[in-house]
Amino acid sequence: MSQRKGGSNSGNGNGAAPPDPAKASRARDKLLSAKPVTTIAERRNDNTARSGGDGSVGKDRTPLLNDETHPSVFGFEWHEDGLWRIPADANKTAFRVCSLFEVLALSRPETNDDWGILIRLRDRDKNEHEWIIPLRLLVAEAVEVRAKLAACGLRIGANEGAQRALREYLAAIDEGMPARVRTVPRTGWYRPTAGAPVFVLPGRTIGASAGEVVRLDLDQAPAIYRARGTLEEWKEELARRCIGNTRLVFAVSAAFAGPIIGLTQDQGGGFNFRGETSRGKTSCIDAAASVWGSPSETGPDSFTRNWRSTDNAMESTAMAHNDCILPLDELGQADPATLPETLYMLANGTGKARARASGGNRAGISWRTVVLSTSEDSAARMVEQVNRRMKGGQEVRLIDFGAEVPGRHGVFENLHDAANGGAFWHEVRNAVVSHYGTAGPAFAQWLVETIETSPDFVAQKVAPKVRDWLQSYVKAGSDGQVQRAARRFALMAVAGELATEANITGWPQGEAARAAATVFRTWTDERGGIGSRDDHHLFEAFRAFFVEHGQARFEKVLEAATPEAEAEGMDRERMMMRRVGWRWRQPLNEQEKQVLSEGAAEAAAIAKERGDTNGPKDIGPGLYRWAYALHPHAFQAEVAGPLGIDKRDALRRLGMAGLIEGRKESGEQRWEIKKRRIPGAGYPRVIVPTLQALNER
Ligand SMILES: Nc1ncnc2c1ncn2[C@@H]1O[C@H](COP(=O)(O)OP(=O)(O)O)[C@@H](O)[C@H]1O
């Protein structure tokens, strides 16, 4: 039988003619409905099986297939057992090329420069596989294409003829193929030129765009977005157990925040659940992972990644988690030397134009994710150990907080009738390995539908909720860094609340907002308040300097009646290495007495609570303290310099915080002051710490 390309079957006389619109729309419906592949039995009813007519189809051949997903190509026939090669020369025998697959559409990215063929097939166990065969792989031997198809379960004839024929068929398909899909290189939101935004997941696009059918074209992603169990089961087994557990609620809220920051266009970033081992940190980020996929411990199919597996494939990992979360276990395995940059890249990245192994370029690779990591040390500490320092901005990129709830059960507060922390951990673990991958897509579906009816969703719904949360939980006058971090917390809170509103979590209203507030408070408490982080480093370093060197490197000045006696009294016998200033005993002033007696009272109260009768009582009258004068050179060389802070700026910040004494000199505020006469040194300008700086909070 000789059948012309695009012959009677295709209803499309020749390749140059415009595609049949009715057929294109049928094909499109088929793609959107995401209906499972029709079975052979079903198809038998659909198709009038034709006999070969000219006798080239033997009696042993199964009936002919004739539908849009099996485009006809000159020299080939689709039968129920697969694709057949029908040689033009009637004397040559026909042979089977491969088992069945469906051709759904031709695909191309927004740049239109990487066309492909979207196919779907069922393996021997009836698992469905979709793949976009890049046309660029068909120009040469196409070994890669056959290998991948075989790996997905396509049976391809072992002889060279069959293999060559498969490539010929694929290369010739396009002329009878009217259906089109748009490929995108990352998961998450895609805004088609017409219609509402859609949310793209592997093998599945949520929302029917008016204009085009959209498919993810990303090798890495498909396996990680898997589902098991129903949403109701996930709610009952996992989400319910989160209630009253701020860390779990916060992590799961964050899992819903991926699509939200994609809408608000906020920067990516993340949270590090820090704490000692075996406290349940990993279970928190696994709970978050279960919103989107399987949190199984290892392997390429796990939604929870670890740092090692991320190293090599950072870009494609990030693209597979775009507008979503990226749970990363064990930050400690990351290379601390490059950690700040890696974190920055992962959360909010733009890849370099990347050459594909098989040719072609992918420019404009970018992504945005919420990273959730776990570790025993903060990222900042890890980085310090290799003598680097996280900049304030980077620290806020990965917000680090103590995951453990003091006085409770590791990371858990509410055990929901479990006997102990370990038992509850097992319940959570069982929940996340048996029920996953349903809540995230359901939330995306809700978002897509909500935006379809109210396109101003972000302005009307998200923004006011973020504002409300910030007003409720963030103190006025917070440092800029704190405010940026607070917004991140607010987005997690709002995402969790929206998921509750969408009927996905089953949590009481306000649960997610309160959990985010608790974690936010943990974070601000740990960082030492809501002031600037750079200030915090400086203040710590300044305080630590006196703790460390107060005794050894400040020369003692002994008060005496005359200058000569005083000079005599200096601690000259003692060898002073690398002197940085002077110290002397100084009576406490009234304000200092007040400060100290408050501290003593507090300490006494704590001691009493403990039943410790030998504890501090009060400071007693007329006490002295050590006063210090630090030489400005030493301050520059050993405090400000190593922090990379300008000396004048550092002094101003210390002064404004009340940690050093200042004087007004001819209307100008000075922080290097002439405090006192130093025997043998005259009246040097020095830096004088206040009691507040010397007294640890
Ligand atoms: N809150 C807890 N109380 C008691 N044991 C726990 C708790 N959390 C975790 N564990 C134990 O620690 C092990 C590790 O759990 P994981 O979630 O990985 O904690 P982490 O990440 O903090 O090390 C588990 O096998 C579990 O038995």
Ligand SMILES: [Mg+2]
């Ligand atoms: Mg762990």
